[in-house]
Amino acid sequence: MIVLIGRTFKHTIEDKIFVKGKDYQVKKDLALWIARKRLGVIIPEAQTNGKGNLKLKDLKGPPNDKMMKDTKTK
Numbered sequence: 001m002i003v004l005i006g007r008t009f010k011h012t013i014e015d016k017i018f019v020k021g022k023d024y025q026v027k028k029d030l031a032l033w034i035a036r037k038r039l040g041v042i043i044p045e046a047q048t049n050g051k052g053n054l055k056l057k058d059l060k061g062p063p064n065d066k067m068m069k070d071t072k073t074k
Helices: 026-037
Strands: 002-005 009-011 016-018 023-025 040-045
Touching: 002 026, 016 040
Parallel strands: none
Antiparallel strands: 002 023, 002 040, 009 016
16 A cells, blocks of 8 residues: 655654655555554555556536435526
8 A cells, every 4th residue: 555654753663764745655554554643644546457547437427416406497
């Protein structure tokens, strides 16, 4: 997982210094620990189609909101 560090700190188990503003590739348990201690945030990985292009949905319009009443305006 990729983690963006928000505060500089030293991790004693891995004996590594994480610097504020940089992103690091870490294991899942360490990434969850960093997010729980509010030392950084987890960056979601984008899915690609194998050619390096991002997979995007085809948007045909806004989603239907069931709470809105259908009104016809003239």
